Amino acid sequence: MAIRLQAPGTLLVGPTGTGKTSAIATMVKAGIETFVVVTEPDGAASLIDACDRIGANIDLLHWRESLPGSAGWSEVEDMVTKVNSMNQQQLADQKDMGKSGFKAPAMRFLQSFQNFQCDRTGDFYGSPTTWDATRCLAVDSLTGWCLIAWGATVGYKPTANPGEWGIAQNFVYNMLTKINCDRQCFFILTAHIEKEMDELQGIKKLMVSAIGAKLAPKIPPFFSEVVKCERLQDQSYNWSTFDNGMDLKHRALPNSNKIKPDFSQIVDAYKRRLKLASGASATPPQQPAPPPPPKVVVPVAPLGPNAVKQ
Numbered sequence: 001m002a003i004r005l006q007a008p009g010t011l012l013v014g015p016t017g018t019g020k021t022s023a024i025a026t027m028v029k030a031g032i033e034t035f036v037v038v039t040e041p042d043g044a045a046s047l048i049d050a051c052d053r054i055g056a057n058i059d060l061l062h063w064r065e066s067l068p069g070s071a072g073w074s075e076v077e078d079m080v081t082k083v084n085s086m087n088q089q090q091l092a093d094q095k096d097m098g099k100s101g102f103k104a105p106a107m108r109f110l111q112s113f114q115n116f117q118c119d120r121t122g123d124f125y126g127s128p129t130t131w132d133a134t135r136c137l138a139v140d141s142l143t144g145w146c147l148i149a150w151g152a153t154v155g156y157k158p159t160a161n162p163g164e165w166g167i168a169q170n171f172v173y174n175m176l177t178k179i180n181c182d183r184q185c186f187f188i189l190t191a192h193i194e195k196e197m198d199e200l201q202g203i204k205k206l207m208v209s210a211i212g213a214k215l216a217p218k219i220p221p222f223f224s225e226v227v228k229c230e231r232l233q234d235q236s237y238n239w240s241t242f243d244n245g246m247d248l249k250h251r252a253l254p255n256s257n258k259i260k261p262d263f264s265q266i267v268d269a270y271k272r273r274l275k276l277a278s279g280a281s282a283t284p285p286q287q288p289a290p291p292p293p294p295k296v297v298v299p300v301a302p303l304g305p306n307a308v309k310q
Helices: 020-029 043-054 075-085 088-092 099-114 140-152 160-181 263-275
Strands: 010-015 033-038 061-063 137-141 185-193 195-198 204-210 225-231 237-240
Touching: 010 020, 020 033, 020 043, 020 137, 020 185, 020 237, 020 263, 033 043, 033 099, 043 061, 043 195, 099 140, 099 160, 137 140, 140 160, 140 185, 185 263
Parallel strands: 010 185, 010 225, 033 061, 033 137, 137 185
Antiparallel strands: 195 204, 225 237
């Protein structure tokens, strides 16, 4: 019987320019067919360049651009007029400020998970929730995802009432729950970071950048690896699973602040788990050496009184 074991999910967090997008190319290098929902401008170019730098097979890389929507100039003019003539409460109470213009980006984003279509090949690959561990789904990044959710909720309104904040947060949270709980493939989500108030500890700490402080702490529990990405002084990239200023997490990766940014480590850990789950040892035990053969003693006849010594 085949063992069903969910492949690891990895949350890569860090400031801009710390190699989050580039690291996705190492999943391709590891031989995993990788599908990326690109929510940031020029994200596909970064993926292609990263694959080229490390010699990853571009045939295993698929992407679908799903960028946040933007208001037209007439809507921007209307927003400027209302900002100039209304107070904060009046703006928050506005029922519809161009929400219809943000529907198409939100639907394109949703369709990426219903039936992924690659912008490179034009082919459809079905829903990522039906894929196995020979494939990986990546969303690059959570920032764009949140902008899509915000636009679908409030349009181009410059502020929102408390209920709308909750709606936008649930847009992200409910989709993430659906994707992560139903999948068997690898999953990567990249995210920026910012300081938010930790309501449990009463201090500010680095958290995932999301729609409001209430959503940020709900994101990491979906993942087995929460990794901080850094750029070192020599301009190389680094992964860390240990940082006093941020809650990180690791299962496949070591507990270290000096880890090579390479998803092959996580792929190899998953393969070891499969072997263990199936009853096969990931490292075959050493077989004991065979006992030495018994020593054969040949009896020697005693010398008689008339024997001549040679």
